[in-house]
Amino acid sequence: MISRRLVLLGGGTAALSACVGGNGIGSNGSAQIDARVNATRDYLFQRYPGTQDLAARSAGVLYMPLVTEAGFGFGGSYGRGALRIRDVTVDYYSSTKASFGLQIGAQQYAHALFFTTDAALAEFRRSPGWAAGADIRYATPEMGQSLGKETTELDPVVALVFGQQGLIAGASVAGVKYTRIIP
Template sequence: MTHFIKKVATSLCLLAGILLAPQALAEDSYAQAKSTFQQANETQKFFNNAYGYALFPTVGKGGIGIGAAYGKGQVYRTGTYTGDTSLTQVSFGFQLGGQAYSEIIFFKDEKAYNEFTSGSFEFGAQASAVAINIGANAQAGTTGNSAGAGKSAAKAAYINGMAVFTVAKGGLMFEAALAGQSFTFEEK
């Protein structure tokens, strides 16, 4: 990602911060975010069987025409913290507003883990995530990353060795934009 795009992404994430409620901007602990995902029926089997996962307690997203998202996370292999990761996303198209959400990416096996932790990984624009609605009978839909959703409760599966889930934290954003998420990884 070029220096210019990173500056645009950073500026738009600051805009998202202005648009979001203060409680949504508060940095959650990794333990709290993990607990939130563990409470969801959709992710329990993944915690029990995944080779590893990347956890982002707070991802801020905002845009007016051009959008951006940013979040910092930690990567785990067989339950052990192995390094830090960052998520950036730049999108173009009709969009307005800001939101905050938590995200978790499960790795089915060592191959998927190694692909993600190779230093620079990117989801394509066609990837999707299961959006979990905690406390509202766990209805799910799709939003931008790497799993699928069923009609009522999420029926997620690994796609290309990864399954992605998000939980909304706050904000409001209307968009019709294609975008991929890019990740960096630094081993601890």
Template sequence: MKTLNKMTKSLILGLFVLFSTTLMAQSEQQLEVINDAEDARREIVNQNPELMELFEKAEGYAIFPNVGKGAYILGGAAGNGAVYENGTLVGMAELRQLDIGFQLGGKAFSEAIIFQTDEAFEEFKSGDLKLSSDISVVMVDEGVSGDVEFKNGIAVISMPKAGAMAGLSVGGQKFDYKDL
């Protein structure tokens, strides 16, 4: 009986340690993504100060600070991001992209998705939002600015980081959202 009691206590302690370690690792990873997202937002605004007003007036926005993309005819991209509602951190998200066409190379970029309406933001948080190739993307590069166009309450801003890629493709992005 004492042996069974010790085994039960050991099992409970082991599960507690395992759960705590997993939670801590997840929190550290999330903290890194959040810090990178805040840095990416600052960089986007530093290069184009007029974009600050979009972030301030948005119902919500998601920033994916480190998206990696690679392609050889079939392309894919992925990244993790932080999600803000009225400027307050509310969750985390994953971006997945798949496209096909004449394309070759690899690149890294940051992406901000700005939600002008509550309906668009709620659609994103529900996991139903899929961005297709007809969404206009504003490319932010040092000294270059473009007009931000909202389509169905959504605007996308992309800032190149590194790499080289050439091509013409069609595809879309899918998102998974989780509350903090």
């Protein structure tokens, strides 16, 4: 029984490693991340026009163009992206998440964090490892058409998860840790 669990755990780890391998590790670094961020931003603005106005009103936006998540009992996710202020990349970040529970499958998705206040952005940038928590407001892609001024006045961080593909139901940034990296 123990050896079967180890085989399953090892297989799950190998599957996650394979998914993460296509996620930019050992790649061209910042140029590849910037290209992916540009494509993600363009897709987001075209598909959900309200996000362009939200980005313009925000102090900064963290774009995570590709997050890979896999789990079989134990799970995890990993992605890399860029923080942009006035649409200029200022830092690169990785996102990681570990989980345990009733889960099986894999998925990929993109997300963007809109820092709607200077204070929220400053707190994020000062932190050696910022963890997404309850202070984030989740916007659904359908809301991307109508994210109004009241959203940015009430919520210091707005998260939008979009482009999901895979076999795990639901994606969120709750419990995700963001760490500044040098690609």
